[in-house]
Amino acid sequence: MxxxxxxxxxxxxxxxxxxxxxxxxxxxxxxxxxxxxxxxxxxxxxxxxxxxxxxxxxxxxxxxxxxxxxxxxxxxxxxxxxxxxxxxxxxxxxxxxxxxxxxxxxxxVGYVFQSLALFPHLTVEQNVQYGLTHLPQAERRARAATILQQFRIAYLAHRSAREISGGESQRAALARTLVTDxxxxxxxxxxxxxxxxxxxxxxxxxxxxxxxxxxxxxxxxxxxxxxxxxxxxxxxxxxxxxxxxxxxxxxxxxxxxxxxxxxVGFENIFDATVEAVHPERGTMTCRLAASDQGDRVLLETPLVRADAGSALRVGIRAGDILLATSLPVGLSARNVIPGRIASLQQRDVIVSARVNCGVEMEVHLTLAARDSLQLVPGREVWLVIKTHSCHLMQA
Amino acid sequence: MRGRVVPAHCRRDGGATGFTKTLQTIMAIDWQAFRLTLQLAVTVSALLLVLGLPIAYWIAFSGWRWKFLVEAVAALPIVLPPTVLGFYVLMALGPHSPFGRWWISLTGHTLAFTFTGLVLGSILYSLPFAVQPFAASFASVDRKLIAASATLGASPMRTFFRVIAPLSIPGLITGAALTFAHTMGEFGVVLMVGGNIPGVTRTVSIDIFDRVQASDYTAANQTALLLLVLCFAVLTIVYGLNRKAWTISPTGKL
The missing domain is CATH 3.40.50.300 (P-loop containing nucleotide triphosphate hydrolases)
Structure with missing residues (x-):
């Protein structure tokens, strides 16, 4: 990789x-x-x-x-x-x-549209041969047969393009374009x-x-x-x-x-200031700009080329944050932040929790996790965030 | 119950009078005018199928900013009184117009009051009935299909004949049939351009007008009824075909 x-x-x-x-x-x-x-x-x-x-x-x-x-x-x-x-x-x-x-x-230029645009009045084979008119008929047939084989739709050759399924249409549209080299x-x-x-x-x-x-x-x-x-x-x-x-x-x-x-779906994006740089550990400490009443929140993040005091933004995916109901110990994760659940909201099969820890963070959990931890609004929790779950961006 | 009685009754005297009546009806219709009208309608439909395609194609796909002017001109015969159109066509065909003079110098006779002149006038008169259904069906062909054809190396001409025209068949049938039915029944343009020369320019509608002028309402009624039935039959077939076509072919919009 x-x-x-x-x-x-x-x-x-x-x-x-x-x-x-x-x-x-x-x-x-x-x-x-x-x-x-x-x-x-x-x-x-x-x-x-x-x-x-x-x-x-x-x-x-x-x-x-x-x-x-x-x-x-x-x-x-x-x-x-x-x-x-x-x-x-x-x-x-x-x-x-x-x-x-x-x-x-x-x-x-071969172009396959989102709508595929197969010619509905032609068969799959006629569609595939459409771009090959400059070739003699025998050659045309042979090339079409080869590509239909390659895309595993040889059995569709004589079916009308409007009669085939979505996946089949996709293969046919690709074959029609690719056969023209x-x-x-x-x-x-x-x-x-x-x-x-x-x-x-x-x-x-x-x-x-x-x-x-x-x-x-x-x-x-x-x-x-x-x-x-x-x-x-x-x-x-x-x-x-x-x-x-x-x-x-x-x-x-x-x-x-x-x-x-x-x-790419960062539910949490915060303004941050570089508090300290630790080149020897390959990390930095960043302070999140907290709301007025909140405590200051420090995060250990990956190292980027930035000086102490400079402004950055930190993005954290809601699914990358762990919740604990008691202070966890013996973790490799570098960030353990106390907070309180502000609200819980079920969206389809996930639960979106908003946790106030000086800033408000969105955390995604499974229904089972919510039930077994007996999470309710107001409950005291700890947020666990790995250093490399903190993604840094230009401010 | 009655079904058994009636045939027996018909076989005697009723049947004989019915047959005579039918014969009289057929005799009353001016078949020469009918043949001429059919000939005119078929000729005009065929010519407009050829002439209408490029015009409709241009209207459907041109990006020219003044296109609406051309569209308005092409639609004019729908609203223009046929006598007005006929008058100008007559003027254009006659010896006082450049076109008329050119034609006379070419052939030695004028186009006015001839079958060819009638065809010319009818083409202009029926133009929107062909062009508008053609253009509407071309425009409803999915642009992605046209783009796909181009990316597969097809020229615009090939794209037209392999993709646009086959997917516009209902519109082409509609246009041709409307032209046919419209030309069958035209009156004003024919009278102005062609006059009333039996076997040359005397069409069915002129014939009907003539009969009414002569107070021969029976004959006018027979002819009018036949024309009515014929036009209704044509339109029924067209709408029937189109309905079927719509259910099996995509509308072209994705």
């Missing part, structure tokens, strides 16, 4: 390619997708990005409205940037300086509506295909699991800007931008 990296490695909105230094690059000739463009949409929104995507999966991660689909549309040629340049290796798709704007049909592949949440096991199988098939066809794949998703399952690299997009990029580990596990933090 990925070696642990210090979070300084994540340069937000970095324009340099993310190329892990230690990794060998056996296929130096494989085309790189290089894009740098901007597009204004109405008065409110503008997309302004610069990135490179090497062969393999690059995840585009971000909230809805961040511009992910617009970005893919610009690469595919379905939307026209106001200015910039998009190229795959030596072939230029778009260059405003040269007034170059290759038509969609000539870009060799695209130079770059754009996937806009094609697996969003699938259950986890079907999704995992399709991801395996995609990976298998990618082993033999080393092309850049831009994969849009909202799902954290998909980021970790697929991601070699992640680009985080927010409000039309790239706010972070790097490996999933770097970007998701130690985000430095608050937008990223909110994206």
């Amino acid at each position: 990925n070696p642990p990296r210090s979070i300084e490695a994540v340069e937000s909105a970095s324009l340099t390619p993310i190329s892990p230094a230690g990794e060998p690059s056996p296929e130096r000739s494989t085309p790189l997708l290089e894009a740098r463009f901007r597009k204004q949409q109405g008065l409110q929104f503008s997309l302004d990005v610069a990135f490179q995507a090497t062969p393999g999966f690059t995840i585009l991660f971000g909230p809805s409205g961040a511009g992910k689909t617009t970005l893919l549309d610009c690469v595919a040629g379905l939307a026209k940037p106001d200015a910039g340049r998009i190229a795959i290796g030596d072939s230029v798709l778009f260059d405003s300086a040269q007034r170059m704007d290759l038509p969609v049909a000539k870009r060799r 695209p130079a770059v592949l754009l996937l806009d949440e094609p697996l969003a509506a699938l259950d986890a096991s079907t999704k995992a199988k399709i991801i395996d098939d995609l990976r298998e295909w990618n082993r033999t066809h080393r092309v850049p794949i831009l994969y849009v998703t909202h799902s954290r699991e998909e980021v970790f399952a697929l991601g070699e690299r992640v680009i985080v997009l927010d409000a039309g800007r790239i706010v972070a990029q790097g490996t999933p580990h770097e970007v998701i596990e130690a985000p430095r931008q608050e937008t990223v933090a909110q994206l």
Whole structure:
């Protein structure tokens, strides 16, 4: 897996390619997708990005409205940037300086939409052969048969595209695009509506295909699991800007931008001041900005490059905090903070507890934990937080 | 009970008079006018199926900011009195217009009061009845399907014939059938442009008008009824087909 990296490695909105230094690059000739463009949409929104995507999966991660689909549309040629340049290796798709704007049909960009867009009046086989008209019929048949086999939907060949199930449609849409040998592949949440096991199988098939066809794949998703399952690299997009990029580990596990933090679900985000730095232990002590009446709260956090007295933000996931009803001893966790339950609220099968410990923290528990600990509002508790559950961000 | 009595009654004198009556009815209808009207309606529908497609395609997909002007012009025949349209067509075909002069220099005779002139006027008159259903069905094709076709390397032409047109078949049938039924019954434009020349420009509706002028209400009624039944049959078939098509094909909106 990925070696642990210090979070300084994540340069937000970095324009340099993310190329892990230690990794060998056996296929130096494989085309790189290089894009740098901007597009204004109405008065409110503008997309302004610069990135490179090497062969393999690059995840585009971000909230809805961040511009992910617009970005893919610009690469595919379905939307026209106001200015910039998009190229795959030596072939230029778009260059405003040269007034170059290759038509969609000539870009060799494979694009699988969220809605899949299978042609409903054609069979699965006709759908898959749709992009192969330049080939002789025998070759067309052979290629379609191979890809249908590879995606395990050969039995669907003669079924109408409107008659097949969701998972089958997803496989058919992928097969239809991949059979054309695209130079770059754009996937806009094609697996969003699938259950986890079907999704995992399709991801395996995609990976298998990618082993033999080393092309850049831009994969849009909202799902954290998909980021970790697929991601070699992640680009985080927010409000039309790239706010972070790097490996999933770097970007998701130690985000430095608050937008990223909110994206990956930090229920607790606090302003904090660095109280003391302990380079020898690899930690720091941070003081949370408490509400007026609260006691001051000190947290031991991972070390980042910051001086004592500087301002930071700390994000803690509600599910990463433990609750104890008596003062726990003999723990490896460095933060044990006394507090009092302010409220308990059941949401589906989890219980969300708000605990006042100088600041108010949200903690997620199971129903069983609430019942066996007999938690009620007003009850005195201790919060247990591991050092590495405290994620530091720029203030 | 009555069912047994009636055939016996018919076989004697009632049957004979019924047959004569039917014969008289058939004789009263001007079949030449009917054949001419059918010929006109089929020709106009076929031509508009060809001419209407590119116009409808442009209306459905063009991003031109002044497009609404063209849309208004294309819809004009719906609201324009047929005599007004007919008048201008007559003027355009006659020897006083550049087009009319060009045609006369080309063929030696004027287009006015000919079957070809009638076809031209009818095309203009029925244009919105073809173009609007076509354009509406093109526009309702899911844009993602069109985008998918392009990303799979298909030219706009191929996308039209492989994706847009097959998914617009109900709209194409509607447009052709409306054109057909509309042309079957047109009166004002025909009278202005074609006049009333038997076998050349005398259509069914002119025939009916003529009969009424001559106080031959029986004959007018027979012809009018036949036209009514025919147009109703065409529309019934169209709406029936479309309903079926809607239930099996997606609406195109995702």
